[in-house]
Amino acid sequence: MAKIQIDGTFYEVKSEKNLLDNCLALGFDIPYFCFHPAMGSIGACRLCAVKKFANADDKRGRIVMSCMEPVVEGMIISTDDPDVKAFRESILEGLMANHPHDCPVCDEGGECHLQDMTVMTGHNYRRYTFKKRTHNNQYLGPYIKHEMNRCIQCYRCVRFYRNYAGGKDLNVFGSGNRVYFGRQQDGALESEFSGNLVEVCPTGVFTDKIFNKHYARKWDLAHTPSVCQQCSLGCNIIVSERYGMIRRVMNRYNGSVNGYFICDRGRFGHEFINSPDRIKKVHLRASKASELLEVDESCTLSDFMGKKVIGIGSPGASLESNFALLNLVGKENFSHGISEAEHKLTNQSIRLLQSRKVYSPSLKEIEKSDAILVLGEDIAKTAPMMALAVRQAARSESIKLGEKLGIPEWNDYAVRELDQNHQGPDFIVTPSATKIHELVEMAGQAFAKAENPLIITGISGGNEDILDACSTIADALKKQGKKLSVSIVFPECNSVGLALLDGLTLEETEERIDGRQKAEEKIDTVIILENDLYKRASKERIDAMLKKCRQVIVIDHLMNETARQADVLLPAAAFAESAGTVVNNEGRAQRFYSAVPLTGQLKPGWSWCNDQWENLDQVVNALVDAYPVFSAIKNQMPDADFRCSNEKIARQTMRSSGRTAMNANISVSEPKPPQDNDSPLAFSMEGYKGSPPSGLIPYYWSSGWNSVQATNKYLDEPDGHVRNGGDPGVRLFDDIDKE
Amino acid sequence: MLSLIRSIFYTFLHAFHKRETQDYPEKMPYLPPRYRGRIILSRDPDGKERCVACNLCAAVCPVDCISLQAAEGDDGRRYPEFFRINFSRCIYCGLCEEACPTYAIQLIPDFEMADYNRQNMVYEKEHLLISGQGKYHGFNFYKEAGVNMGVKATGGGENENQPVDLKSLIH
Numbered sequence: 014m015a016k017i018q019i020d021g022t023f024y025e026v027k028s029e030k031n032l033l034d035n036c037l038a039l040g041f042d043i044p045y046f047c048f049h050p051a052m053g054s055i056g057a058c059r060l061c062a063v064k065k066f067a068n069a070d071d072k073r074g075r076i077v078m079s080c081m082e083p084v085v086e087g088m089i090i091s092t093d094d095p096d097v098k099a100f101r102e103s104i105l106e107g108l109m110a111n112h113p114h115d116c117p118v119c120d121e122g123g124e125c126h127l128q129d130m131t132v133m134t135g136h137n138y139r140r141y142t143f144k145k146r147t148h149n150n151q152y153l154g155p156y157i158k159h160e161m162n163r164c165i166q167c168y169r170c171v172r173f174y175r176n177y178a179g180g181k182d183l184n185v186f187g188s189g190n191r192v193y194f195g196r197q198q199d200g201a202l203e204s205e206f207s208g209n210l211v212e213v214c215p216t217g218v219f220t221d222k223i224f225n226k227h228y229a230r231k232w233d234l235a236h237t238p239s240v241c242q243q244c245s246l247g248c249n250i251i252v253s254e255r256y257g258m259i260r261r262v263m264n265r266y267n268g269s270v271n272g273y274f275i276c277d278r279g280r281f282g283h284e285f286i287n288s289p290d291r292i293k294k295v296h297l298r299a300s301k302a303s304e305l306l307e308v309d310e311s312c313t314l315s316d317f318m319g320k321k322v323i324g325i326g327s328p329g330a331s332l333e334s335n336f337a338l339l340n341l342v343g344k345e346n347f348s349h350g351i352s353e354a355e356h357k358l359t360n361q362s363i364r365l366l367q368s369r370k371v372y373s374p375s376l377k378e379i380e381k382s383d384a385i386l387v388l389g390e391d392i393a394k395t396a397p398m399m400a401l402a403v404r405q406a407a408r409s410e411s412i413k414l415g416e417k418l419g420i421p422e423w424n425d426y427a428v429r430e431l432d433q434n435h436q437g438p439d440f441i442v443t444p445s446a447t448k449i450h451e452l453v454e455m456a457g458q459a460f461a462k463a464e465n466p467l468i469i470t471g472i473s474g475g476n477e478d479i480l481d482a483c484s485t486i487a488d489a490l491k492k493q494g495k496k497l498s499v500s501i502v503f504p505e506c507n508s509v510g511l512a513l514l515d516g517l518t519l520e521e522t523e524e525r526i527d528g529r530q531k532a533e534e535k536i537d538t539v540i541i542l543e544n545d546l547y548k549r550a551s552k553e554r555i556d557a558m559l560k561k562c563r564q565v566i567v568i569d570h571l572m573n574e575t576a577r578q579a580d581v582l583l584p585a586a587a588f589a590e591s592a593g594t595v596v597n598n599e600g601r602a603q604r605f606y607s608a609v610p611l612t613g614q615l616k617p618g619w620s621w622c623n624d625q626w627e628n629l630d631q632v633v634n635a636l637v638d639a640y641p642v643f644s645a646i647k648n649q650m651p652d653a654d655f656r657c658s659n660e661k662i663a664r665q666t667m668r669s670s671g672r673t674a675m676n677a678n679i680s681v682s683e684p685k686p687p688q689d690n691d692s693p694l695a696f697s698m699e700g701y702k703g704s705p706p707s708g709l710i711p712y713y714w715s716s717g718w719n720s721v722q723a724t725n726k727y728l729d730e731p732d733g734h735v736r737n738g739g740d741p742g743v744r745l746f747d748d749i750d751k752e
Numbered sequence: 753m754l755s756l757i758r759s760i761f762y763t764f765l766h767a768f769h770k771r772e773t774q775d776y777p778e779k780m781p782y783l784p785p786r787y788r789g790r791i792i793l794s795r796d797p798d799g800k801e802r803c804v805a806c807n808l809c810a811a812v813c814p815v816d817c818i819s820l821q822a823a824e825g826d827d828g829r830r831y832p833e834f835f836r837i838n839f840s841r842c843i844y845c846g847l848c849e850e851a852c853p854t855y856a857i858q859l860i861p862d863f864e865m866a867d868y869n870r871q872n873m874v875y876e877k878e879h880l881l882i883s884g885q886g887k888y889h890g891f892n893f894y895k896e897a898g899v900n901m902g903v904k905a906t907g908g909g910e911n912e913n914q915p916v917d918l919k920s921l922i923h
Contacts, residue, residue, distance in 0.1 A: 113898020117806035117853045118830050147898065147907035149915045162898040162906070191916045228822045230807045256821065670810035671819030674838040677874040681840055 017088040026084050027730075031423045033061045033079035038730035041092050042717060043079060044101055044130045046108075046215050047167040050731030051273045052177050053425030054080035057168045059104050060130065064094040076100055083421060098135070105136040108165045111146045111190075112216075115163060120224065121217030124231040126720040127165060130215075133717055146190055154201025156208060156281055158220045165216055166192050173206075173213045176429060178274075179404050180204035194218065205397045208280035212264060212273070212721045221261060223281050229255040231719065232668035236712035237608035237694060238265055238741075240595055241279040242329065242588045244396050245503035246376065247597030248275045249741060251712060252283065252589045252608040254664075256675060259286045259589050259608060265710070266724050267741055268734035269375040270601070273724070276397035286587045290572045294614050296582035305582060311614060314341070314621050317566055317581045319538030323525060324622075325350040326516065327544035328505035331593025332602070332643070333632040334585075334618030335511055338542050340635065341622045346525075349516040350544040355504065356518040358472050361480050362501045363512050366600060367746050370487045371499040373599045374467060379500060380405040384463030388479050390471030396502045396598070399469065406467075407436040460490060460497075471502030503598050510596035513642055513745075519550060523558050537563040542618050543585055547574035568621050584615050591617030592629050592691040594646055600746035602646050604708060608664075610687030610696050628653055629691040645743040651706055655693040662693055663700030664711050672698070708741035783861035785887060788846045790862040791837055793877065794855065794886035796893070798903075801881065802856035804893060805832040809848035809857050817841035818848060827902030829894070835877040840870045854893040858886040 015028040019036065026035040031054055036043050046058035056078050064074040065082070066089040076097060079090075091097065109131065116122045131137075148161035171194060174180040182203045186193045196202070202210075210219035234253035241248040241262075248271035251263045262283045264275045285291075294307045324342035326335040327350050339347040349356060366373040374382070379402040393400040411432030412422050420427045460466040468486065470479050487497040503509055517525070526536045539562045546555045552574075559565050559578050567579035570587045585591075589608045596602045607617075619632050626632045630652045637647045673683055686697040693709060694700075704710075704727060715726040725731045734740050774781055783789070796802045805822035823833035848857050867873050885891075894903035898912070907915040 114896050115898050117808065117893070118804050118897060118899055118901065122806065123811075144911055144913045145898070145909075147912050147915045149906055150900075160899060187916065187918050191918065193916065193918050225824065230811070232811060233807060668811055670807065670813060670816055672816040673841040674817050674819035674836045674874075677819070677836060677838040678876070681838065681870045681874055 015084050015086040015088070017084060017086070017090065019090055020092055028084050028086075029421060030084065030730075031080055031421070032063065032077075032082040032084055032088075032090065034423065034731055035084055036063075036079060036092060037725055038733070040726075042133060043092055044105075044133045045080060046126065046130065046165065047169060048080040049169060049173070049213065049273070050725065052169070052172050053423040053428075055168060055172065055426050056081040057166065058108070060101055060108075060134075062097050062100045062104070064091040064097050066090070081424070101134045102136045105131055105134040106140065109136065109139070110141040111162075112165065113145065113147075113162045115160070115217065119160070119163065119217040120158075120220040120228060121163075121214075122230070124720045125217065126215035126722050127163075129717060129719055129722070148193055151195045152199040153196065153219075154207070156222055156277060157202055157210060158222045158225060159195065160218055160220070161193060161195065163217045164192075164194060167215055168194075169213050169215065170194050170210050170219065172425070173209060174202075174204060176425070177405075178204055178206040178209070178401060180206070183207075183210075205276050205278070205393065206274060206401060208277045209264070209274045211280075215720070215722075221280075223284060224261040227255075227258060227260055227287075229253075229260055231712075232666045233670055234260060234666075234712075235608070235664040235669070235696065236666075237589075237606050237664055238709060238711055239589060239605040239608065240506075240597075240603045241275065242506040242595065242605075243276075243278045243282050244398075245506060245508055245598040246270065246396050246398050247506065247595060247601060247603050247742070248279055248398055249603070250275060250279060253712075254589075254608045257609055257612065259283060263721070266713075266728065266735060268728065268732075269377050269740040270597070270742070271376060271398055272732070274398070274401065276401075278397065283589060285571060286589055288571065291587075292570060292572055292576060292582060292584040294584060296579065298580045301580070305577070305579065313624065314540070314566065314568075314583065315624060317538070317564065319564055321534065321536045322346060322538045322540060323348060323522060323536050324540045324542065325519075325522060325544055325546070326511060326514075326542050328503075328508040328511045330507065330511075330543040330618050331588075331591070331595055331605075332507060332510040332514075332646075333593045333629060333636065334542060334622065335507070335514060336636045336639070337619035337622035337626070337632055338540060339514055339516070340639070342540065344515045347514070347516045348519065348522040349511055349514075350519060350522070350541070350546065350549065351508075351511075352549060353518040353520045355472060356512075358477065358480075359503065359508055359512045361477060362472065362503070363509060363600075365480055365483060365499060366501065370484060370491075371497050373744075373746055374498040374500055375599050375601070376402045378465075378498065379403060379467060379469075381409070382406045382463075382465045382467035382498065383409040384460050384466045386459070386466075386468045388468060388470040388482075389474035389476070390469060390502050391474065392469060392471070392502060395471055395473055395504075399500065399502065403469070408432070411435050460486065460495075461493070464495070465498065466490060466495065467498040467500060469500045469502070472504050472508070473502070501598055506597070507595040509598060509600060510594070510602070513596070514640065519546070523554065526558050526561050536561075538566060539564075540566045540568065540622075541575055541579075542568050542622070543570065545569075545573040545575045568618055583621050584613075585621065586611055586615045586617045590615060591620075593617065593619070594633070594650075596745060597742075599744065601742040601744050602643065602650075603742040604646075604650050606692040606694055607689065610689070627690065630654075642745060645745060649743045651693055651709060653690055653692055655706075655709075657693075657701035657703065657705050660699075660701040661689075661695035661697075662705045662709050662711060663698055663702055664694050664696055665698035666712065666714065667698060667702060669698045704737055707735035707738040710735070783863075785861060787861035787863075788844045788849075788859040790865055791839075791842070791844075791848065791857060791859055791875075791880065792882045792886060793835065793880045794858055794882055794884060794888075796854075797885065797890055798892065799883070800829075801831050802854045802885075802891075802893065803832050803835065804830045804854055804856070805835075806830075806853060808851040808853065812847045812851040814845060814847065815841045815843055825902070828899070829901040829903070832877060835880060837875045837880065838873065839865055839875055840873040855886070855888040855891050858888070860886070
């Protein structure tokens with residue numbers, strides 16, 4: 014810590030961070046472009062100028078770039094000196110000299126960092142009368158649109174793509190006024206993190222092509238905090254809606270999970286919600302031989318229930334949906350719908366994580382590990398954001414070396430020059446079972462020097478021997494006084510949550526349906542909840558199983574192979590249309606909320622599966638009563654009655670437009686806004702607009718900060734933790750530890 | 753008594769004043785071109801829709817009576833997929849015209865908008881779009897913008913240099 018004087022007031026600031034970072038943490042509005050809290054400083058844009066005074070007698074001072082300025086005890090600076098303001102304005106004027114007149118047709122308009130900074134610095138009239146420099150654009154694949162004319166040469170894109178995310182196919186070319194950011198030739202971007210360029214770019218060079226197909230301005234979108242369901246990491250996302258349609262997914266900051274970035278699967282994988290294959294109506298089959306037909310009348314699950322029912326849940330469905338089904342059919346008739354091997358390995362993994370022996374780290378903690386062993390899991394494919402975290406962890410040695418030589422971590426370019434792309438001690442091993450003992454030996458040696466050793470493994474490529482090996486290594490490290498972190502990648506977004514409930518495996522389910530039991534125990538109805546069984550076992554096995562049931566009820570959102578076999582097909586709300594809780598791979602339970610008001614026959618899975626509970630809170634209460642392991646969810650997550658200043662939290666922005674016209678084609682009388690009984694969020698622009706509790710932030714906006722850079726206003730410090738309640742989510746395994 | 757006679761006298765005098773009554777609708781009153789009446793969407797000199805669906809009119813509208821959806825044509829040109837104004841809410845403030853960066857939305861001197869049915873006051877794009885340029889002649893946004901949306905090539909604008917050739921060694 015250091016005490017410095019900013020604009021005549023003394024502040025305690027962090028000496029390991031640079032001046033700009035500290036000023037932003039204190040809430041000063043210093044304009045900047047090239048600095049990024051997760052990527053450090055490079056000093057390319059010259060916008061974050063402040064005045065530094067040598068001592069109290071120095072009245073003249075000198076202009077310095079705050080992002081490249083270390084904090085020194087007793088430092089005196091001014092952020093609003095007239096010289097500094099004029100300097101920033103002139104820098105902005107220079108950057109704008111070649112910027113095209115594109116804002117009305119630019120997808121970044123309304124959430125553009127360049128627009129914000131132009132207003133903030135006060136530059137408004139163009140004096141440069143010569144012609145603008147132009148660039149040809151490239152085709153960068155189906156996700157990212159390239160418009161190079163808009164570039165202001167901040168270098169953030171290549172610093173993210175190459176340095177931070179390890180991409181190889183995007184680079185900077187040319188020099189002087191001709192600097193060009195792109196690929197060597199046209200072609201799809203190869204990195205699995207390319208979507209982040211949209212958020213990292215301060216202007217509209219890289220824009221979201223998927224969003225462009227049904228574009229709406231940021232101010233017009235209704236935003237909802239949600240959790241990505243594409244893998245088991247549970248990255249936080251913001252789902253945005255307009256005119257009742259899901260439009261895009263953006264990153265939602267969670268200082269313990271995904272930070273500022275999400276992978277492309279999370280960002281672009283939501284389009285299935287708008288797919289023509291969506292099941293939106295109840296489908297019925299009159300007899301086994303007839304076709305599955307849409308019906309208009311409303312119905313409930315109890316209309317079709319048989320006497321002996323078996324329910325198949327899904328690791329891809331929310332905890333509440335699975336529990337509602339379990340409650341409906343009874344514990345002994347509830348199946349997880351996963352294979353015996355996966356079931357066994359998942360349970361064993363959870364037992365390991367729950368034990369005090371090893372620690373289950375968050376993604377942020379993985380970034381801080383100094384020795385990593387990846388065992389038998391291709392994390393770049395099964396959990397891309399974990400691969401990104403490992404990439405940051407691999408720099409730990411270089412950062413330590415920099416610190417030794419007096420180069421702070423934030424001085425990014427200097428540290429990277431110093432290490433010459435040296436990667437820290439991390440091993441990636443795909444073991445076969447016979448070599449486990451050698452592996453333990455090798456890891457033991459590598460981990461001997463490390464302070465925060467970490468083993469990453471997973472269900473898809475792992476086996477029981479690996480988990481045993483983890484246990485052995487943990488014992489070995491314990492003797493040295495160290496705790497081993499183990500991070501396990503699970504196959505689906507709620508694999509962990511489901512495993513904490515009781516249930517049968519798919520094989521046991523087949524056996525129960527097989528009919529070798531007594532006649533009165535014979536299963537006549539099977540309910541399949543959001544689970545495409547044909548992806549879990551061979552076609553013959555599933556065909557045989559379903560054929561033996563008198564009635565197959567499927568609750569799902571997409572017309573998949575299982576849905577086609579249904580006798581009764583009920584339309585389930587997808588994750589962005591319903592609220593629920595999922596538990597990620599570290600054991601963090603996180604709540605997602607519905608981004609669109611439900612219309613027609615769509616209902617969330619938990620709503621189909623019960624008659625007694627009317628909203629999500631009642632399901633959660635029953636869940637906690639039956640499974641106390643989840644009690645932290647009830648205690649720590651705000652329920653639907655939660656209010657900020659007696660108001661619900663508004664999903665829409667203050668500037669949201671078209672309220673009196675959007676439905677006028679149907680009826681000129683404006684309808685009442687739809688109600689949301691499952692969350693403290695409102696489908697309206699009316700409601701609380703301040704800084705809500707961390708898990709309920711619908712969008713990032715602050716006066717003067719319309720772009721995603723406003724994220725920092727919601728954090729205790731840039732790249733820190735979310736204010737008002739800490740990082741969203743509740744860690745379930747820690748609570749067990751305390752007990 | 754005296755005041756009564758005085759009042760009758762003044763009333764009688766009005767018989768010789770200039771008449772205020774207008775013979776509307778037989779005789780249409782003069783309205784200046786900048787009168788803020790019915791809203792129209794204009795076309796550029798090439799006869800194509802001027803509106804680029806930037807949403808600024810909708811954002812600035814104090815009664816939120818404009819609603820539209822952006823779409824992109826095959827040439828990349830932006831246009832509104834639908835453009836709806838609820839005239840039963842419109843207060844004819846003209847802020848939409850001021851906000852419009854392309855002179856697409858304009859208020860014209862026509863105030864005859866009354867209707868017996870409010871539903872008839874909802875105007876869609878086909879009701880709003882005229883075939884001319886309205887008050888502002890000669891402006892084509894895509895000639896000023898940097899993007900290539902089928903009107904001019906990248907670097908083909910009046911205020912633009914030809915695109916940089918990255919493979920050339922000479923600046």
